[in-house]
Amino acid sequence: VLVEQLKDIVGPSGWTSDATDLEPHLTEWRDIWRGNTLLMVSPDSTEMVADVVRACAQSGTSIVPQGGNTGLCGGAIPDRTGKQVLLSLSRMNRVRAASAEDFSLVAEAGCTLASIQQAAADIDRFFPLSLAAEGSCQIGGNLSTNAGGINVLRYGTARAQALGLEVVLADGTVWDGLRTLRKDTAGYDLKQMFIGAEGTLGIITAASLRLYPAIRNPETVLVAVESPDAAVALLAILRAELSDQLQAFELMSARAVRYVLNHIPSTSFPLDQESPWFVLLETARQTTGDDFAALFMSLYESALISDAVVAKNRSEANDLWRLRHSISEAQKKEGASLKHDISVPVAEVGNFIRVAETAVTREVPGTRVVAFGHVGDGNIHFNLSQPEDWSAAEFAEQGQRLASLVYDVVDSLGGSISAEHGIGQAKREQLLRYRGETETGLMKAVKAALDPDNIMNPGKVI
Amino acid sequence: VLVEQLKDIVGPSGWTSDATDLEPHLTEWRDIWRGNTLLMVSPDSTEMVADVVRACAQSGTSIVPQGGNTGLCGGAIPDRTGKQVLLSLSRMNRVRAASAEDFSLVAEAGCTLASIQQAAADIDRFFPLSLAAEGSCQIGGNLSTNAGGINVLRYGTARAQALGLEVVLADGTVWDGLRTLRKDTAGYDLKQMFIGAEGTLGIITAASLRLYPAIRNPETVLVAVESPDAAVALLAILRAELSDQLQAFELMSARAVRYVLNHIPSTSFPLDQESPWFVLLETARQTTGDDFAALFMSLYESALISDAVVAKNRSEANDLWRLRHSISEAQKKEGASLKHDISVPVAEVGNFIRVAETAVTREVPGTRVVAFGHVGDGNIHFNLSQPEDWSAAEFAEQGQRLASLVYDVVDSLGGSISAEHGIGQAKREQLLRYRGETETGLMKAVKAALDPDNIMNPGKVI
Numbered sequence: 024v025l026v027e028q029l030k031d032i033v034g035p036s037g038w039t040s041d042a043t044d045l046e047p048h049l050t051e052w053r054d055i056w057r058g059n060t061l062l063m064v065s066p067d068s069t070e071m072v073a074d075v076v077r078a079c080a081q082s083g084t085s086i087v088p089q090g091g092n093t094g095l096c097g098g099a100i101p102d103r104t105g106k107q108v109l110l111s112l113s114r115m116n117r118v119r120a121a122s123a124e125d126f127s128l129v130a131e132a133g134c135t136l137a138s139i140q141q142a143a144a145d146i147d148r149f150f151p152l153s154l155a156a157e158g159s160c161q162i163g164g165n166l167s168t169n170a171g172g173i174n175v176l177r178y179g180t181a182r183a184q185a186l187g188l189e190v191v192l193a194d195g196t197v198w199d200g201l202r203t204l205r206k207d208t209a210g211y212d213l214k215q216m217f218i219g220a221e222g223t224l225g226i227i228t229a230a231s232l233r234l235y236p237a238i239r240n241p242e243t244v245l246v247a248v249e250s251p252d253a254a255v256a257l258l259a260i261l262r263a264e265l266s267d268q269l270q271a272f273e274l275m276s277a278r279a280v281r282y283v284l285n286h287i288p289s290t291s292f293p294l295d296q297e298s299p300w301f302v303l304l305e306t307a308r309q310t311t312g313d314d315f316a317a318l319f320m321s322l323y324e325s326a327l328i329s330d331a332v333v334a335k336n337r338s339e340a341n342d343l344w345r346l347r348h349s350i351s352e353a354q355k356k357e358g359a360s361l362k363h364d365i366s367v368p369v370a371e372v373g374n375f376i377r378v379a380e381t382a383v384t385r386e387v388p389g390t391r392v393v394a395f396g397h398v399g400d401g402n403i404h405f406n407l408s409q410p411e412d413w414s415a416a417e418f419a420e421q422g423q424r425l426a427s428l429v430y431d432v433v434d435s436l437g438g439s440i441s442a443e444h445g446i447g448q449a450k451r452e453q454l455l456r457y458r459g460e461t462e463t464g465l466m467k468a469v470k471a472a473l474d475p476d477n478i479m480n481p482g483k484v485i
Numbered sequence: 486v487l488v489e490q491l492k493d494i495v496g497p498s499g500w501t502s503d504a505t506d507l508e509p510h511l512t513e514w515r516d517i518w519r520g521n522t523l524l525m526v527s528p529d530s531t532e533m534v535a536d537v538v539r540a541c542a543q544s545g546t547s548i549v550p551q552g553g554n555t556g557l558c559g560g561a562i563p564d565r566t567g568k569q570v571l572l573s574l575s576r577m578n579r580v581r582a583a584s585a586e587d588f589s590l591v592a593e594a595g596c597t598l599a600s601i602q603q604a605a606a607d608i609d610r611f612f613p614l615s616l617a618a619e620g621s622c623q624i625g626g627n628l629s630t631n632a633g634g635i636n637v638l639r640y641g642t643a644r645a646q647a648l649g650l651e652v653v654l655a656d657g658t659v660w661d662g663l664r665t666l667r668k669d670t671a672g673y674d675l676k677q678m679f680i681g682a683e684g685t686l687g688i689i690t691a692a693s694l695r696l697y698p699a700i701r702n703p704e705t706v707l708v709a710v711e712s713p714d715a716a717v718a719l720l721a722i723l724r725a726e727l728s729d730q731l732q733a734f735e736l737m738s739a740r741a742v743r744y745v746l747n748h749i750p751s752t753s754f755p756l757d758q759e760s761p762w763f764v765l766l767e768t769a770r771q772t773t774g775d776d777f778a779a780l781f782m783s784l785y786e787s788a789l790i791s792d793a794v795v796a797k798n799r800s801e802a803n804d805l806w807r808l809r810h811s812i813s814e815a816q817k818k819e820g821a822s823l824k825h826d827i828s829v830p831v832a833e834v835g836n837f838i839r840v841a842e843t844a845v846t847r848e849v850p851g852t853r854v855v856a857f858g859h860v861g862d863g864n865i866h867f868n869l870s871q872p873e874d875w876s877a878a879e880f881a882e883q884g885q886r887l888a889s890l891v892y893d894v895v896d897s898l899g900g901s902i903s904a905e906h907g908i909g910q911a912k913r914e915q916l917l918r919y920r921g922e923t924e925t926g927l928m929k930a931v932k933a934a935l936d937p938d939n940i941m942n943p944g945k946v947i
Contacts, residue, residue: 124721125832147725169670177729180668183645198923203830205862206642207901208631208681210908210916210946211928215677219670236725259586263609263698266771267639267729309728310772368665370587400667439669446672454672461660465935466673472934473927484672 025082026062029108032074033064037114048092048109049100056097056448059105060087067114069189069197069228076226077195079108085478086110088222090164091135093156095362096447098168098221098483112163115228118142126234127186127203132163132227139232148234151178155348163227168445169219173271173305176399178235181218187231188214193224193474203231216469221445222480224473238307241270243340244319247298247330252373254302254398257327261304264318271305272399273347274372279395282353283346290346293332293339302398303347305340350395354408357391359415361407361422365433366442369401379405379432383425389413390425402442405429430457446484454485487544488524491570494536495526499576510554510571511562518559518910521567522549529576531651531659531690538688539657541570547940548572550684552626553597555618557824558909560630560683560945574625577690580604588696589648589665594625594689601694610696613640617810625689631681633905635733635767638861640697643680649693650676655686655936665693678931683907684942686935700769703732705802706781709760709792714835716764716860719789723766726780733767734861735809736834741857744815745808752808755794755801764860765809767802812857816870819853821877823869823884827895828904831863841867841894845887851875852887864904867891892919908946916947 101107115131143150154172334340389410409418563569577593605612616634796802851872871880
């Protein structure tokens with residue numbers, strides 16, 4: 024009965040139960056999580072989403088919302104029962120409004136991140152959220168996971184970009200919170216609850232977003248440093264010198280660079296590879312001048328950096344960014360990889376890498392640490408490649424033990440076991456372990472208040 | 486029994502029931518809200534706050550937390566029954582940690598805003614929250630009301646400065662969320678619920694805060710413009726030219742300026758007063774140069790501004806800021822004043838002022854609109870001075886009617902009835918009216934989940 028009701032609500036082009044059509048929606052690209060579904064519906068309006076949720080609520084059927092399905096933790100994948108409804112937001116892909124003077128834009132949840140960047144550029148504005156999956160990930164998913172990416176240092180995460188939300192609640196009620204206000208102290212700031220909740224409290228159907236002035240004079244610089252601690256010290260100096268004009272600040276280990284050069288076609292590296300660590304940074308200065316070259320020269324003379332190269336044009340800059348974005352892909356060619364997307368206080372990044380590397384290589388000698396990422400945000404992708412003489416399966420079996428070692432170090436430094444990827448199905452137990460009863464108890468209280476029948480993406484987060 | 490229990494918990498120097506000591510805590514400086522209390526306690530540690538809350542929870546006694554008591558909406562004033570416990574955070578005034586390299590600081594709730602600014606400056610960092618009451622308001626109150634001020638344009642409100650919180654929950658449990666992470670997607674972002682909740686969900690006892698590079702080259706500019714619309718157009722141009730280096734952008738009507746010059750000693754004005762509107766703006770450029778003068782010259786030539794003066798030194802700049810900060814005080818001398826602290830989308834500021842002024846002067850001819858404020862945030866203090874030939878009491882009687890007119894205009898433009906001051910006791914009915922059942926229903930659900938016995942600052946917000 025529910026299936027027929029849902030088909031009626033979304034119309035003939037709004038659902039599928041065809042196995043081939045469903046396949047890409049029932050697993051993630053890493054193929055770790057896999058599920059089944061009663062029916063996949065793709066409503067194309069907020070009212071339709073509300074009707075779907077109401078029908079599901081009446082029959083006690085749970086709903087898994089899905090955007091671009093680019094997640095890594097199984098957050099948008101239904102369970103294996105085949106009893107959950109999969110709700111794709113892909114057809115809700117309109118930019119409803121855009122205002123250059125108000126520096127704001129209103130977009131539906133199914134807009135890809137790239138399309139929102141473009142809509143901002145079309146009115147000479149800049150939408151700063153940027154990450155590797157931007158061509159296919161959707162803004163609803165970006166907000167539901169509080170996505171990060173390379174420009175968080177200057178602009179903050181997805182949360183900081185949200186001025187307002189439209190949300191379909193667990194009983195099918197629509198909450199229209201699509202204001203574009205910079206300041207609003209009229210009661211609780213409800214949108215904050217839904218951001219980062221991975222669809223467990225309601226379904227984000229649209230968002231009003233903050234825009235910024237168009238970027239001028241982007242300049243990309245690659246520097247060689249002795250250690251992560253040197254990178255953190257460099258960051259503090261550059262923030263003082265450049266302030267907000269420092270947009271991105273990414274750490275790469277020499278091993279990460281080497282894997283890219285070995286495995287990814289047509290990549291090259293403009294610096295001597297002797298240095299153990301490199302930083303790829305991007306600035307956007309309002310005024311250009313010789314002071315920039317002088318700044319890096321003085322850093323070289325103080326021995327904080329041992330080498331540096333400024334991209335001569337956007338093509339060279341793009342090559343450098345391609346190198347950075349290819350690390351995960353290159354690492355795949357080195358066998359099994361265990362990923363830990365963690366954050367610590369910025370000042371503790373060097374400490375974390377040192378202690379965690381010692382811990383994992385003591386536990387499994389030969390483990391190759393590939394550390395890289397958003398050091399400006401204290402967010403390191405601490406990935407582990409298998410020992411060269413192990414099988415992938417053998418190494419995968421060590422996953423839980425090595426993760427515990429890494430997360431224990433993170434926890435001892437006041438960090439987080441998830442900085443970008445979220446909790447999904449993957450880290451629920453660890454969340455309980457590391458965040459404790461008080462914090463997870465509060466989360467459960469919020470969940471019970473907003474979704475008393477537990478039909479919104481159950482089994483995710485908490 | 487409870488009173489004795491509380492006295493035991495906080496010790497002899499931690500409570501008072503003396504009428505003279507209590508007086509400044511039982512009313513606000515405008516003397517609109519006034520209450521009584523069973524006992525005022527001033528715990529000096531988080532554990533002591535927790536013990537107080539636990540004792541109150543056991544006896545079903547409600548608690549009103551109070552910081553610097555600089556609010557305007559009665560949010561920190563107990564009711565008149567004399568049955569509520571007043572909990573002052575003033576003795577919790579330690580800066581627990583400060584790190585230049587991590588760009589962060591951990592402070593207890595009772596630290597004054599000025600003391601936090603100073604603690605940041607002591608390590609060559611900048612804490613951007615700045616408002617008129619900064620010498621006496623406390624960070625716990627700033628966070629509980631999501632305070633704004635003059636630097637929101639560049640840095641965001643109090644919410645954007647919070648990296649983590651320590652909160653005593655309604656049952657006396659302490660939630661330690663004092664992380665200093667830039668990115669954390671491990672479950673719901675619980676701190677967001679307590680920020681802006683005016684103490685109705687728990688008591689903020691400490692916060693980890695975001696710091697920024699020290700400000701360089703601050704420059705203050707006063708310009709004359711034809712209209713609020715011209716100010717908004719100027720803002721868009723300056724944001725494009727200066728980006729984040731534009732720190733503050735404040736609109737003042739000619740009437741507001743005139744009242745200051747008439748009533749506040751030793752104030753002067755460096756521009757011709759013919760213009761109907763003025764903008765006071767502040768920049769902090771990383772590099773200084775002639776382009777700045779050229780920019781304002783080109784704005785003058787394009788007729789977007791009709792006059793401009795750049796402060797020659799900090800003393801001249803301070804004089805200009807003193808002018809801006811004296812508007813409320815000056816307005817008092819013109820008789821009764823009705824205040825409306827509203828926000829609209831930035832692009833609608835001109836429209837709002839036009840329509841609202843027409844509405845109120847049609848309703849009460851002779852009403853003198855004094856409009857000024859944070860136009861860069863869409864936040865206008867739309868204050869109304871009484872007609873010159875009315876009595877203050879006569880005008881005060883029109884308060885509700887005029888507020889309804891103003892708020893109806895705000896609402897029609899997608900704005901908020903409270904941009905800075907919060908809801909407190911003052912605007913509860915209007916919150917229900919303008920935010921509707923779905924939104925206030927969500928707020929009530931959150932309140933019931935976190936404070937089921939309704940003992941945390943009851944009667945405030947919702």
